[in-house]
Amino acid sequence: MSLIANWSYPTAIRFGAGRISEIADACATAGMKKPLLVTDKGLADMAITRQTLDLMEAAGLGRAMFSDVDPNPTELNADAGIGAFKDGVHDGVIAFGGGSGLDLGKLVAFMAGQTRPIWDFEDIGDWWTRADADAIAPIVAVPTTAGTGSEVGRASVITNSQTHEKKIIFHPKFLPSVVICDPELTVGMPKMITAGTGMDAFAHCLEAYCSPHYHPMSQGIALEGMRLVKENLLVAYHEGGNLEARGHMMSAAAMGATAFQKGLGAIHALSHPVGAVHHTHHGTTNAVVMQNVLSFNRPAIDARIEQAAHYLGIEGGFDGFYTYVGDLIAELGIPKTLTGLGVRDPDVEALVASALRDPSCGGNPIEMTETNTRELLLACL
Structure with missing residues (x-):
């Protein structure tokens, strides 16, 4: 049985070994020309990350990366990531990694265009409707672990650095536009x-x-x-x-x-x-x-x-x-x-x-x- 497929549930998923090679096309599909790759500190210098940055650069997308992401990411990581996104005048996010990189990357894309604080969008009632949906940047998600599933999720788990509580930040548009599930990225x-x-x-x-x-x-x-x-x-x-x-x-x-x-x-x-x-x-x-x-x-x-x-x-x-x-x-x-x-x-x-x-x-x-x-x-x- 061939483990290569294209799925449209719950979003567009390109599944199969070696499909990280399609990262540039995935960005184009999502409408990105100058993405910011967001990942965690541990992945920043790994070969799979360098390979992805090389593919981005070869396609004219640059090789911008933000990796100041803790294992349990906080609003402080988010603020730094949002700053990097704005300073680089980026138009989308490649959320790359395990749960921390994926969650923080999605949050940066979500928050970069908002005017309210992160905690105003906690998963309580209809708080998500407070967001300016048109200001949310597109997201391409690339998981490098097989556990969290954040690549197909509509939320991010963020730790409040002051209260030391994990909070779930929700919006339907947290769901990435395109996901690349390449099992070769998990081998290491x-x-x-x-x-x-x-x-x-x-x-x-x-x-x-x-x-x-x-x-x-x-x-x-x-x-x-x-x-x-x-x-x-x-x-x-x-x-x-x-x-x-x-x-x-x-x-x-x-x-x-x-x-x-x-x-x-x-x-x-x-x-x-x-x-x-x-x-x-x-x-x-x-x-x-x-x-x-x-x-x-x-x-x-x-x-x-x-x-x-x-x-x-x-x-x-x-x-x-x-x-x-x-x-x-x-x-x-x-x-x-x-x-x-x-x-x-x-x-x-x-x-x-x-x-x-x-x-x-x-x-x-x-x-x-x-x-x-x-x-x-x-x-x-």
Whole structure:
């Protein structure tokens, strides 16, 4: 089976090995003549980034890059990126990288033409309508990991540097005009990042699947996304150069981010504040709390997880699925607790309060309260 395709759902996606070569055409399709490539500090000097800048330069697009992006990007990174965008008189953004580069790149394109502060566009009610939609610059997204799925998302996750809370900034036009999913760009990921980003994709699919909201399309996408992770994550982890497994994981990542339009839950409600305060890797944090959240939600999801286990070829219903998740996390070398992940002397009450403010908790199958969320967090520690 050839893993090369052009998809128009949920946006225009050019999928296949080597398709980064089409970056100039993708920019032209999006209407860019002078793009700014936004990526994170770790990717700035890597060969895949230099290759992309070379392709841009050869096509007359310049090779402008902004890379002052932290692993959990903040409004300070955004302000610097917006400054670079305006100073360079750019007309679009190539959001390049994992979740941090993609989220920050999308935010720069969104905010460069706005007059209100970032926090006025938080994903609350209809706040997104405050934006001047005509002032949003076009975006081409190029993921270099297989986890976040931000390349097909309508939001950016940004950490407030003052409150140390992760906030979701939303607008429909955050959705990139063109996406290039080239699995060759993910081959160089360290095993730890392959594991963490892969579990992020799995968490997106799992939480969307368990969410009580009605969205049958997302339900089907989430279930198939879990299957792709089950069949390919360990292959990608142990055989980093396996392009077929890498390609399927890129699909699973995009599927997870498409599916979670149905909702997320306690996994993300916990991992967002933990990551913001203790600077842990997002996907890895999701993995660490996953089994505890499954147990927490079991009264509401037992039958649904049993159906998923059957589809995935896992015996034993809920218990079998729970054991599978634990075995997967162990084989990926991910710690079993947040303490093992490096969370030291946490302010439990502050984390609980932040988790309950996180919009993800609204999609959890069981209502999250101060009491049960504290018990859940302590179990994860």
